[in-house]
Amino acid sequence: MRIEKRLQPSRAMVLLSPVLALVLTLIAGALLFKMLGHPAGLSLYNYFINPISDWYGVSELLVKVTPLLLCAIGLMLCFKGKVWNIGAEGQFIFAALVSGYVSLQLMAVEGFWVLPVIIVAGALAGMAWAAIAALLKTHFQASEILTTIMLNYIALNLLLWGVHGPLKDPDGYNFPESALFADHTLLPLLSEDYRVTVAIYIALLMLAVVWFVLSKSIFGFQIRVMGESAGAAKFAGYKNRLLVWSLLLFSGAMAGVAAVSEVNGPVGQLIPTLNLGYGYAAIIVVFMGRMHPIGILIASFLLGLTYVGGEMVQIEQGMPKSIVGLFQGMLLFFLLACDLLIQYRLVLPGFGPIRLPSDRTKQVAS
């Protein structure tokens, strides 16, 4: 069996590869669970269906998806323009610190403007953190991959300083946590029974906006051109610097809003373990979603489901966490591995290439 490159990417495989990956994951997962002595069907049910079998479960999935999707929206634009922002995590944390500070200052002040101020503060803080990387890239040619990663650690240490120092709850027995935020500084819940907040609407709205910008606006076209070929973009007279700045600032703002959605949502205070890796997980979401708005929407739900499903099999079947991690890794592996079939095809000895009806590729003499 050989693998050979297709003359052009297979359109059928673009749609089929995620389905194939899912089927392979289910089979391999079933085998894995079976081997460990857990009934395969029940385990898969607990992993994928049980967590979302009622509205409460769906709402919890949305809680997990909200920050993930917001971070991914910003990163998608960056990656389209080949600006490798690995710093959504740091932008998230710095924004959490700033919006948390603002929330604590506004504990005693009520008004319709309080929440907008907090959200804007978070967005601006995320932008400010991303601006450092933008400045270093456009004026000093420093690789944004390195600077954004380093800024992640700096942001984390700033958060630790904040909760151990000036923002520590004065009545909290010296525990490194801020006071609980006042209710009017928390994002409104969609329903009293669930933890999901209006931030999910913001995420969906921004997704629609970004989709429109990418597919219909000149700006979106410029991003795509810069991503395909920086030289061509320059030749066409696009201002690359401006593009880099806008992409990083936008992505910082999205990470900032994501931070507000988490801190002023389900958490409700500043804590040292605030960052659950949304900024990093969002990178996976963007690539799994093929940098397409609908793709990242689906990918963020799928990734979110692997987290809540992982908790569910632990609760229901006492499966160890490492098995859950193994299963998540398997799913990601199959998703990425199957993408190989978009650019390449399998050739079985004696049978020639495996063809799909819609394949318009011609066989190369081999």
Add this chain to the structure above:
Amino acid sequence: MLLTRLRQTLALLALVAVGNAVAEPLKVGFVYVSPVGDAGWTYMHEQGRQIVSEEFGDQIETSFVEGVAEGADSERVIRNLAKSGYDLIFTTSFGYMNPTIKAAKRFPRTTFEHATGYKMAKNVGNYMTRDHEARYLAGMVAGAMSKTDVLGFVGAFPIPEVIRGINAYMLGAQQTNPDIKMKVIWVNTWHDPAREREAAESLMLQGADVLAMHTDSPAVIQAAEANGKYATGFNSDMSAYGPKAHLTSAMQHWHNMYRAKIQAVLDGSWKPTSVWHGLAEGANDIAPIHKDVPEPIVALVEQHKAQIIAGDRSVFQGPIYNQSNTIMVSDGQQMTDAELLKFNWYVKGIEGKIPQ
């Protein structure tokens, strides 16, 4: 006739219903902050779960979720347990306090127990061990075994629980070595073996020759073993991680508290209480002491242990001086639980300042 039969049937049905209610096991859930592993904080909670699970047999059904981060995820896990029909839920890390209180509001008929926090509610109690008592005994061994007269301590977070342990260790060490000093490094994490080890290396470079930690992994023991120094463990008996280095461990045993709390829920007598058990109740102990430790020291440790258990001695009994040599607890006095819960100063002999 018909009526009597109907009545009989109804009575029978009622009996069956009651019978079913009794037969239904109490579902007890545990939430762990790190993977269970084979040593440390979570490992000891898991030991406790296994012991009570065995003892209560059919009366209870237990389950746990491990490695639950102390952020927005923890409230979901706690709520999911409650929603899945768990009647009693133990949340075993400080960072779960507010998520537990929030989840408890949603599930008023579920009972919650949070370890090491300070908040309670009508269906939330809390519990912890007086680990400073075992720390004090381990400190006595450490002080006696130090040649450089410098101890090194790797602390997780500068919170009262950890500061109590550090002070107890120092007071214990002073019992066997009046010249002893101690350096502290904060790693700001409960579980990060790489950082814990780095801190241990750094303490040894600063002259410390007996190490201790208030973190969850045995990394500090391993670092001491690799450098030919001594260390005392925490939570569980960590001798397997450094047969030459391991002097003893300050251990925590949770099963007695778990047994009592579960029994109270089974009896219907549960009330939100704050339980704080130590050496006397078997919630703390020290691991077997290293053979290098001289016999008189071992005897002294045993004597102090017996005195603490008998109530004739308290770890924090006067005279105790702070770092600037001001007397904080006068002779004949001892610190109250309320003071211990807010401990935020170092005793004399510890170097550096508590990050505030």
